[in-house]
Amino acid sequence: MGPWQEVPENSLLLATRAGTRVVPLPPPADAVSGLIQAATRHTTAAPARSRSAAASADPSTATPAPRFTLDQRLPADYLTDSLRRDVVAGLSATPKILPPKWFYDARGSDLFEQITELAEYYPTRVEERILARIAPEIAGATGAATVFEPGSGSSRKTRLLLDALTARGTLRCYAPLDVSPSALEQAGAALIRDYPALTVAATVADFEADLTVPHDAPSPRLITFLGSTIGNLDPTERREFYDMLRADLGPADAFLLGADLVKDRDVLVRAYDDSQGVTAEFNKNVLHVINRELGADFDPDSFAHVALWNEEEERMEMHLRSRYAQTVKVRALDLSVDFAADELMRTEISCKFRRDGLTAELSDCGLDVRNWWTDEAEQFAVLLAVPSR
Template sequence: MTEADLESHRSDVTGELREDVRAGLTAAQKWLPPKWFYDADGSELFEEITALPEYYPTRCEREVLAARAGDIAQLTGAHTLVELGSGSSEKTRLLLDALTGHGTLESFVPLDVSESALAEATEAIAADYPKLEVRGVVGDFTRHLGLLPGGRPRVVAFLGGTIGNFLPEDRTTFLRSVREVLDEGEWLLLGTDLVKDRETLERAYDDAAGVTAAFNRNVLRVINTRLGADFDLDAFEHVSHWDSENEWIEMRLRARRALTVEIPGAELQVRFAEGEHIRTEISAKFRPGGVEAELKAAGFGLERWWTDSQQRFGVSLARSVRG
């Protein structure tokens, strides 16, 4: 592939990181968005997480895609596959194989906030699918959806349960924004982790090997690298728990001691009390009826609903309908 195949909005992404750091770390309850986990190191750590025995979502979603990719190709006849938050795009190869085998796919457009991870993934896919136009977009899927190229009809894949990282009101806004960039009759393929027992959920986000803890702290490394901050990663410990009322997992970083952090790139000095938390992620879990209702409210009609053999993870194929 050529350099032109990777369209970068890095300056926009860095500016948004600055905005998020200023907003989140000056709030009464400090927070950071989970998308900032994913630089090259964070992407590698997440790939490790997906192979952990405790972390079931990736395996369950892959099981569904392996069984249903042919159905997805047949139903959508997609000319373009868009993947939001693509990472390594490994699961997407199941869709690429099915869509290219069906004979309709012309282009693949992965969008990811991590330029390094996206470059590696697009190069590998372009090499393995030489007849496919591969054009990566470095950007934030909450802001850059309108920049996505590709011929119609398109299917937008938002996999891995990442939709659960949005607060409910932001989830509504995001799904509507996806609908706005699609023509009537185009498609959304959505992966949603399902509500299940507390022990299974908590183990998935606090593994025995400590990989999730390293991944959680990586958001601080990203701020150090991009904004010149001086976070001491060892000064923060990983915390996760299941919120049964909201039906989501929360991940937090807890300060082991009182400290002050300088963040020159955000013109910010942040003080932490001992034991103070930064919320770095929520991961909402879903019920089938709730997924269908949220899709309908955003302007999508649910066409197919599939789960893995243990009914732990849901994949929905929805079609944009007339507003």
């Protein structure tokens, strides 16, 4: 039996087979709400105080810095304007193309969460198992004080890294970046509740155009890009992404990437064309989004979901196939679009990678792969890269 231990107020003594530890209890829900309200009022445009004024201020009357801040870098009409540009360009192209980011309204996000639970869809499940195994090793290799995550969403898998870095005692800041303020606020509320010593510096931005880490985020920094989102970018887009990333990396920083690997064609096709039809509904959701936001008259039932393996490009592709010749009107754009019978409209690419090729393209952009982890079946990889010397 170990020695007696005094437990501070608002704490819990947790006993497990691994030993005992004191865990601070989260603040009540109304306290979290107050933190979020204070944070969303924070703006980077606030006038700076001089160093002498700060030094002479009465500490007893100073307002503590909020643990959650939200930096809005997008204009109010950014998403609407982007959707308009993408729909005009994509429906006027040959072949027609719609970017996959427009799947993800509230309904689309819910459908994707359902997809991650399907037996056929392995990437999320396998990546989480890898991260659970290697998170302590990543924490030891990086000693990160800040975790910066572009396209963070709910930040679910990232908690494995936050736990490992917290246990190591280096983590001070989590800096998520996403186009959705509400997703950032919800994730931020949960994180400051569950990690009492953590500061969350959220940024509303589009990672395809802005990968700047918050200027006051402490170093060293770990930039994470999980979920094989990198596969949604073609080679030119990936090069632009790596170049933006490399420009913002300091010598002590590191980049953690999740990437889906080339494998048996049937395994890949089943992952993007499940037996329950959830992926088909997810694919068609882009039509619902355009109907709602731009006054289009797409009939989703007049399109069929198609998942194809592109052998030459080594990527999965999702398409919508017009079941018959039809014309679609997009009223907000004063646009009329003709579809031929069986015409395909591409809605997503998901590139799959080989170790040599992915390592080479990172090296070409000034990033050296130091660690490469995978599962036993080598379906998915997580790799850690650092700036080239």
